[in-house]
Amino acid sequence: xxxxxxxxxxxxxxxxxxxxxxxxxxxxxxxxxxxxxxxxxxxxxxxxxxxxxxxxxxxxxxxxxxxxxxxxxxxxxxxxxxxxxxxxxxxxxxxxxxxxxxxxxxxxxxxxxxxxxxxxxxxxxxxxxxxxxxxxxxxxxxxxxxxxxxxxxxxxxxxxxxxxxxxxxxxxxxxxxxxxxxxxxxxxxxxxxxxxxxxxxxxxxxxxxxxxxxxxxxxxxxxxxxxxxxxxxxx
Amino acid sequence: xxxxxxxxxxxxxxxxxxxxxxxxxxxxxxxxxxxxxxxxxxxxxxxxxxxxxxxxxxxxxxxxxxxxxxxxxxxxxxxxxxxxxxxxxxxxxxxxxxxxxxxxxxxxxxxxxxxxxxxxxxxxxxxxxxxxxxxxxxxxxxxxxxxxxxxxxxxxxxxxxxxxxxxxxxxxxxxxxxxxxxxxxxxxxxxxxxxxxxxxxxxxxxxxxxxxxxxxxxxxxxxxxxxxxxxxxxxxxxxxxxxxxxxxxxxxxxxxxxxxxxxxxxxxxxxxxxxxxxxxxxxxxxxxxxxxxxxxxxxxxxxxxxxxxxxxxxxxxxxxxxxxxxxxxxxx
Numbered sequence: 001x002x003x004x005x006x007x008x009x010x011x012x013x014x015x016x017x018x019x020x021x022x023x024x025x026x027x028x029x030x031x032x033x034x035x036x037x038x039x040x041x042x043x044x045x046x047x048x049x050x051x052x053x054x055x056x057x058x059x060x061x062x063x064x065x066x067x068x069x070x071x072x073x074x075x076x077x078x079x080x081x082x083x084x085x086x087x088x089x090x091x092x093x094x095x096x097x098x099x100x101x102x103x104x105x106x107x108x109x110x111x112x113x114x115x116x117x118x119x120x121x122x123x124x125x126x127x128x129x130x131x132x133x134x135x136x137x138x139x140x141x142x143x144x145x146x147x148x149x150x151x152x153x154x155x156x157x158x159x160x161x162x163x164x165x166x167x168x169x170x171x172x173x174x175x176x177x178x179x180x181x182x183x184x185x186x187x188x189x190x191x192x193x194x195x196x197x198x199x200x201x202x203x204x205x206x207x208x209x210x211x212x213x214x215x216x217x218x219x220x221x222x223x224x225x226x227x228x229x230x231x232x233x234x235x
Numbered sequence: 236x237x238x239x240x241x242x243x244x245x246x247x248x249x250x251x252x253x254x255x256x257x258x259x260x261x262x263x264x265x266x267x268x269x270x271x272x273x274x275x276x277x278x279x280x281x282x283x284x285x286x287x288x289x290x291x292x293x294x295x296x297x298x299x300x301x302x303x304x305x306x307x308x309x310x311x312x313x314x315x316x317x318x319x320x321x322x323x324x325x326x327x328x329x330x331x332x333x334x335x336x337x338x339x340x341x342x343x344x345x346x347x348x349x350x351x352x353x354x355x356x357x358x359x360x361x362x363x364x365x366x367x368x369x370x371x372x373x374x375x376x377x378x379x380x381x382x383x384x385x386x387x388x389x390x391x392x393x394x395x396x397x398x399x400x401x402x403x404x405x406x407x408x409x410x411x412x413x414x415x416x417x418x419x420x421x422x423x424x425x426x427x428x429x430x431x432x433x434x435x436x437x438x439x440x441x442x443x444x445x446x447x448x449x450x451x452x453x454x455x456x457x458x459x460x461x462x463x464x465x466x467x468x469x470x471x472x473x474x475x476x477x478x479x480x481x482x483x484x485x486x487x488x489x490x491x492x493x494x495x496x497x498x499x500x501x502x503x504x505x506x507x508x509x510x511x512x513x514x515x516x517x518x519x520x521x522x523x524x525x526x527x528x529x530x531x532x533x534x535x536x537x538x539x540x541x542x543x544x545x546x547x548x549x550x551x552x553x554x555x556x557x558x559x560x561x562x563x564x565x566x567x
Contacts, residue, residue: 093448094447094448
């Protein structure tokens with residue numbers, strides 16, 4: 001048995017002929033928020049997509065809850081208890097908010113059981129319940145995308161750039177929601193906004209040109225201005 | 236229904252306006268040019284054709300929307316449905332109603348199984364290579380057509396007797412018509428409503444609609460999208476086969492019927508907007524009416540149905556100029 005709910009060990013992932021991930025290792029302890037940091041195009045999104053199985057790695061190993069999952073189909077991996085909130089949210093525009101949530105059910109009654117929890121985190125969604133997803137604002141769509149991952153019982157949430165393109169007030173709401181839901185489930189986050197990332201997460205992994213180059217506690221990273229400057233370009 | 240219109244995008248609301256205005260114009264022109272009875276007969280023929288086209292186009296549209304495959308074999312599904320249905324109908328020794336029902340069931344099941352084999356065995360390995368898929372379905376269409384010709388011979392099959400309970404006539408617009416024609420319209424409407432309910436009221440339907448937008452995301456939610464792909468492909472094939480069998484008592488069966496309806500169906504999904512179900516339904520009626528009126532117009536004025544085929548292609552060009560994504564498509 002390992003101490004980690006998710007272990008990504010030295011994975012290499014290709015998109016077409018492009019070698020995107022050239023050795024990424026990420027260890028996620030249960031009950032934590034871990035953030036993937038790094039510049040645009042470093043491979044953070046591809047790491048999440050490799051875990052969920054949308055761009056399966058060619059080599060390396062991914063272990064979730066003690067089981068090797070790389071090479072399995074994405075739907076199978078998701079059913080093991082991983083929720084995925086993609087970049088740009090990707091909510092279903094033609095479906096109502098209710099249908100966007102219903103489609104995520106893995107067992108009948110998932111949504112009924114989770115509705116109260118979801119509406120506590122995102123009260124707006126209750127009011128918007130019968131509207132098509134396409135009519136929602138960016139912030140509301142982001143809330144719906146996160147809520148959708150909460151419908152089934154997931155042990156791990158992969159959340160890609162939840163603050164992207166959102167107004168500061170909405171970012172605060174989103175952070176509060178992620179903080180609250182992290183007391184129920186483990187979170188692996190991709191976040192460009194270092195302020196947001198450092199306030200939310202306990203642990204970090206820095207990815208640089210497809211390679212994981214640093215990992216540790218956020219509290220230590222915040223002190224290390226040189227490291228931040230070298231890899232993240234922010235002072 | 237009210238919420239449907241309330242939630243329409245401005246573009247789609249305008250499309251509804253254009254459709255209503257255009258159909259009104261067609262009917263007005265027919266009335267002025269042909270007189271009341273002939274105009275009515277023409278409109279009836281147009282609606283009938285629209286329903287038949289819909290049976291091929293709905294499958295084409297669903298398959299294209301979800302699988303991103305333009306399935307050129309859709310016409311062959313109609314053809315095979317018609318011939319297998321014809322075969323069963325003529326070889327059974329029973330009343331016409333029983334034979335007709337047997338023809339429907341066997342044709343639909345046969346083509347459904349054929350569709351399942353095609354999707355899982357041939358199309359699935361090529362999902363990453365869309366151009367190859369087009370070539371593949373094109374080639375399959377040709378092969379299937381040849382097989383039908385080899386097996387059933389090149390001669391057209393004469394229309395068969397409609398099932399007994401429909402083998403009566405009624406008078407509409409001063410013309411005596413078989414109840415079977417009403418039955419085709421009824422069948423088309425039933426399918427329109429049935430597939431609409433499937434897409435809007437069932438979990439599978441909601442998954443299909445979500446998959447039309449982003450099948451990868453559906454998969455990441457824990458849904459086996461491949462299985463849904465196969466299901467939709469089989470459903471599309473079966474609908475086309477049903478259309479083919481429905482044609483047999485009306486027009487008989489010919490080797491050309493598959494391609495004729497394939498072209499009409501492609502025009503329909505382009506006009507309606509690729510992947511839009513409502514667009515396919517509305518465009519089927521519009522294309523049916525356009526073709527019928529154009530045919531009648533050219534018969535009245537040129538003594539030959541010269542405008543029939545060109546009219547729908549012209550319509551397609553005009554629609555694409557006014558609205559490049561089709562009437563009810565989504566602007567990307």
